[in-house]
Amino acid sequence: MWRVVDPLDVFLLRIFILDGLTPDLIALQLFTGLALGAIYVLLALGMSLLFGMLTVVNFAHGAFYMLGAYAGIALLGIGVNFWLCLLFAPLIVGSLGLLAERFLIRRLYGRGIDYPLLLTFGLSYMMVEVIRIVFGTNGLPFETPDALQGASDIMIGYFPTYRLFVIAVAVVVLVALWLFLERTPYGLIIRAGARDPQIVRILGIDVARVWLVVFGIGTGLAGLAGLLAAPLQGASPEMGASILAESFVVTVVGGMGSLVGAVIAGVLVGVVVAMTSLFAPEFAQVAIFALMAIVLLIRPQGFFGRAGLMS
Amino acid sequence: MLKVEKLQAWYGNSHILQGIDLEVKTGELVCLIGRNGAGKTTTIRGIMGLTSRVEGRVMFDGQDVTKQPTHTRNGLGLGYVPEERRIVPGLTVRDNLRLGLLAAKHGGREADVIAEVAETFPRLAERLDQDAITMSGGEQQMLAIARALVSRPKLLMLDEPSEGIMPVLVDEMFELFARLRDKGTTILLVEQNVELALGIADRAYIMDQGEIVYQASAKILLADAAIQERYCSV
Ligand SMILES: Nc1ncnc2c1ncn2[C@@H]1O[C@H](COP(=O)(O)OP(=O)(O)OP(=O)(O)O)[C@@H](O)[C@H]1O
Ligand SMILES: [Mg+2]
Numbered sequence: 001m002w003r004v005v006d007p008l009d010v011f012l013l014r015i016f017i018l019d020g021l022t023p024d025l026i027a028l029q030l031f032t033g034l035a036l037g038a039i040y041v042l043l044a045l046g047m048s049l050l051f052g053m054l055t056v057v058n059f060a061h062g063a064f065y066m067l068g069a070y071a072g073i074a075l076l077g078i079g080v081n082f083w084l085c086l087l088f089a090p091l092i093v094g095s096l097g098l099l100a101e102r103f104l105i106r107r108l109y110g111r112g113i114d115y116p117l118l119l120t121f122g123l124s125y126m127m128v129e130v131i132r133i134v135f136g137t138n139g140l141p142f143e144t145p146d147a148l149q150g151a152s153d154i155m156i157g158y159f160p161t162y163r164l165f166v167i168a169v170a171v172v173v174l175v176a177l178w179l180f181l182e183r184t185p186y187g188l189i190i191r192a193g194a195r196d197p198q199i200v201r202i203l204g205i206d207v208a209r210v211w212l213v214v215f216g217i218g219t220g221l222a223g224l225a226g227l228l229a230a231p232l233q234g235a236s237p238e239m240g241a242s243i244l245a246e247s248f249v250v251t252v253v254g255g256m257g258s259l260v261g262a263v264i265a266g267v268l269v270g271v272v273v274a275m276t277s278l279f280a281p282e283f284a285q286v287a288i289f290a291l292m293a294i295v296l297l298i299r300p301q302g303f304f305g306r307a308g309l310m311s
Numbered sequence: 312m313l314k315v316e317k318l319q320a321w322y323g324n325s326h327i328l329q330g331i332d333l334e335v336k337t338g339e340l341v342c343l344i345g346r347n348g349a350g351k352t353t354t355i356r357g358i359m360g361l362t363s364r365v366e367g368r369v370m371f372d373g374q375d376v377t378k379q380p381t382h383t384r385n386g387l388g389l390g391y392v393p394e395e396r397r398i399v400p401g402l403t404v405r406d407n408l409r410l411g412l413l414a415a416k417h418g419g420r421e422a423d424v425i426a427e428v429a430e431t432f433p434r435l436a437e438r439l440d441q442d443a444i445t446m447s448g449g450e451q452q453m454l455a456i457a458r459a460l461v462s463r464p465k466l467l468m469l470d471e472p473s474e475g476i477m478p479v480l481v482d483e484m485f486e487l488f489a490r491l492r493d494k495g496t497t498i499l500l501v502e503q504n505v506e507l508a509l510g511i512a513d514r515a516y517i518m519d520q521g522e523i524v525y526q527a528s529a530k531i532l533l534a535d536a537a538i539q540e541r542y543c544s545v
Contacts, residue, residue, distance in 0.1 A: 185413055192399045192410050199397040202359065204385030204414030204462060 021278075027156045029278045030271060035163035037270020038170035042225035043247035044254060044262035045177065046218035052257030053194045053214050056105060056116040061247065062240030063124035064219045067093045068226025069235035070131055073140055082145040085227060086169070093223025094216040101215035106208065124240070131237045139236030148231075166228050173224065174263065177217075181259070190214060194257065249292045255305025264303060312337045312466055312497045313358070313389075318367035320350075320357050327353050329521040330367065335466065335499050340492040342508045342529065343501045344543055345518035351501045352394055354518070355468050358499075359391045360384050372465060386414060390464025394471050394501075396455040400444040404435055404454055407443045411458035419463075428457045431487070449480045456484075466497045473504045485511050505543045509533040517542045 043065060050056045058064075071089040072082075080088065100123060108115040144162050151158035181187035189210050193200045197207045226239070233239065250269050254261025269288055276287040295302065313335040320328040328350050335341045343351050356362050358369055360381040369377045376384050385391070399407055405425065412424055429436030432453045438446060443454055452472055459467060469488070473481040481504065489511040492498050502508035509515060509529045517525040517532075519542055525532075532538060 185409070188402075188406055188409055189413065192402060192406075195399050195401060196397055198361070199393070199399060200410070201381040202361075202385060202391050202393065202397075203411050203458070204382050205410075206380070206382045 024156045026275075026278070028159055029274050031154070031159050031167075032163065032277075033271030033274030034267065035166045035270070036273055037267035038167045039225050039229050039243075040247055040250045040270050041170055041263050041266030042173065042221050042228070043243065044250040044266050045174075045259055046221040047247055047251045048254065048257055048259055048262040049214055049221075050218045051251070052259075053190065053197075054105075054109065054116075054211055055113055056120070056215075057113060058120050058218070059117055059244070060100070060120040060124040060127065061219075061222050062242075062244030063127040064093050064097060064222035064240070065226035065229070065243060066131065066235070066237065066240035067096065067127060068223030069142065069230035069239060070135060070226075071223060072227040072230055073135070073142065073235055076143075086224070089227040090220040090224040093226070094220025097219025097222075098212060098216040100219070101212050105215070106211070109211075124244075128237045128240070135235075135237070137237065139234045139239075141234050142230035144231040162231055166232075169224075169228060173221070177259075186210070186213070246288055249288050251302075253292055253295045253302050255302030257306065258302070258304035261302055261304030312339075312372060313499065314368075314370040315354070315358060316368040316370070318354065318357050318369065319365060320353050320362045321364040322353075322362075327521050328357065328365075331357075331518075331521075331523055333516055333523060335497055337465075337497055338492070338495065339513045340488065340498040340500065340511060342512035342515040343499065343518060344503070344505055344508065344515060346543065347503075349518040350521040351518055352470055353521075355391065355470055355499070355501060358384075358468065359389065382414070385462070385464075386416065388465030390459040390462065390467040392455045392459045392467070392469045392472060394474070396451050398443045398446075398451045398454055400442070402443055403440050404443045404446070405439045407454055407458050408435075408461055411461040415462035417463050424461050428461065431460075432457050449476045452476055452480075452484070456487075460491075460496075464496065466499065467491070468499045468501075470501045471503060472500075473502065473507070481507065503543075505539060506533070 043061060047058060047061050050058045050061075068089050071092045072085045075085045075088055076082070104119060104123070105116050108119060148162040148165050150161055152161045152164060154164070181190060189200060189205055193207055193210055200207050200210075226235075229239070229243075246269070250265045251262060253269065254263070254265030269291065272287050272291055273284050276284045313333075315331055315333040318328055318331040318333075319326070331350075331354055333343070333354070343354065345351055353362060357365050360376070360379060365377075367377070368375060371384065371389055372387055374387065376387065376389075379387075399410065402410070408425060408428060409421065412419075412421060425439070434450055435453055435457060438450065443451065446454065456469070456472065472484060476484070485507050488498055488500065492511075500508055500512065509532055512529040515527065515529050515532050516523050517538070524542060525538060527535075
């Protein structure tokens with residue numbers, strides 16, 4: 001997660017101190033929340049997809065996110081431009097996800113929720129360690145691409161162009177994912193398989209192949225989120241650990257397994273964090289968990305979760 | 312068409328099927344009857360490859376499918392309408408039908424297939440875009456049958472299709488099964504509705520406690536009140 005990092009935030013804070021809380025300032029901070037929410041949404045979508053379909057609680061999701069950032073660094077290092085990174089980094093991470101599913105996680109389906117959870121937990125430590133060995137233990141900077149530097153006028157004030165871009169990418173991905181799930185035969189199988197994999201098999205469809213694809217999509221989305229976050233906060237081997245907890249919150253608040261829930265909760269958590277940062281920065285982190293506690297007390301299955309999914 | 316040899320099945324440590332021998336010839340409508348808990352569902356699930364531990368052999372269409380996964384068996388032409396119907400919630404009637412069509416090998420166009428379904432099941436035609444799970448039990452059963460039929464299986468296995476359905480619909484349904492058989496679909500029908508089932512069947516097997524205890528032509532069984540009383544009365 002990024003907090004007050006780039007100069008624009010400092011700039012916003014200064015207006016805040018000088019002019020007090022203007023509506024424009026709140027609106028701008030709302031946009032900051034949206035950009036943060038966009039990253040959460042991408043992560044939570046993948047998590048929810050994996051949980052809803054495969055009943056896999058993917059503890060390595062944060063590590064795949066981190067790999068996305070490092071895949072970007074590696075690609076930029078060999079001269080690939082940022083726009084192609086946007087395509088290739090998620091593909092690389094998604095392919096690693098495919099391998100993890102095919103050779104490790106697949107063996108554990110049907111053995112309850114704890115086996116894949118422990119496996120992905122271990123996997124995440126291995127991935128972080130490999131990155132430390134290859135890229136060093138210190139964080140690395142990640143340049144914002146030239147075309148996206150600076151700020152753009154969004155009527156209510158200036159807002160960092162790159163954050164607008166992050167929001168736009170998330171929207172495009174959402175629409176594409178929605179079309180894929182709702183309008184393609186593959187999407188139909190995924191929707192049906194999430195509810196009842198056995199009937200899908202009975203109707204002649206090889207569910208294992210579908211699960212592989214789902215795992216690739218879920219981890220690819222995590223990779224994309226990591227790449228998008230890198231220009232905002234740099235890349236570090238640990239960047240996945242903290243965001244993992246936050247995306248769990250988003251997934252749980254939205255309802256495990258619900259994609260609509262992931263989107264709404266992602267945006268909500270992003271905005272809550274941004275707003276708390278404005279009024280009481282020291283509580284931003286706590287606010288996330290407070291939100292989760294409140295939602296779970298009122299609605300234990302989250303916004304859109306089906307009751308009893310875990311039982 | 313289908314030949315089951317010495318099929319045994321277990322749930323955990325309980326030995327459910329004790330060695331089932333059963334045959335369905337091409338073009339036949341064969342009925343499998345027996346009391347609750349006799350093992351009818353387990354037999355069909357075994358044939359479909361859905362039981363975790365089995366022994367014995369399942370031959371289908373000249374091939375040994377004992378080791379084949381469920382989806383492959385469907386691909387070979389083995390259709391199955393489970394007892395619980397398993398209509399996918401959140402999917403429309405049309406999408407449930409599409410799901411049945413996705414793996415179909417006959418390459419029929421979706422629109423044509425749906426038109427065919429509409430002809431056979433007018434109730435479904437009116438509800439194509441409704442969330443399937445909101446339909447009545449009878450309509451859901453129609454959909455489950457239609458969904459299994461769209462891939463044009465060689466053998467259709469139905470597990471208690473008349474369960475919990477109003478009598479008028481049951482009659483309609485059994486007429487449909489007889490018609491399907493006459494048009495060349497081989498059928499294995501599990502039923503508690505013994506008289507109706509025997510009325511359309513060619514042959515029948517009676518199961519009790521995980522074993523086939525009796526087999527005969529439907530006509531003979533229908534006339535044999537003593538056997539029916541012994542194995543089928545609840
Ligand atoms: N999932 C399961 N786990 C353990 N035992 C099971 C399971 N399913 C069925 N059984 C047992 O296996 C036996 C046979 O069950 P099966 O469902 O095959 O009977 P059935 O003839 O289909 O009965 P019904 O007419 O009630 O559908 C029963 O004693 C049942 O209790
Ligand atoms: Mg049964």
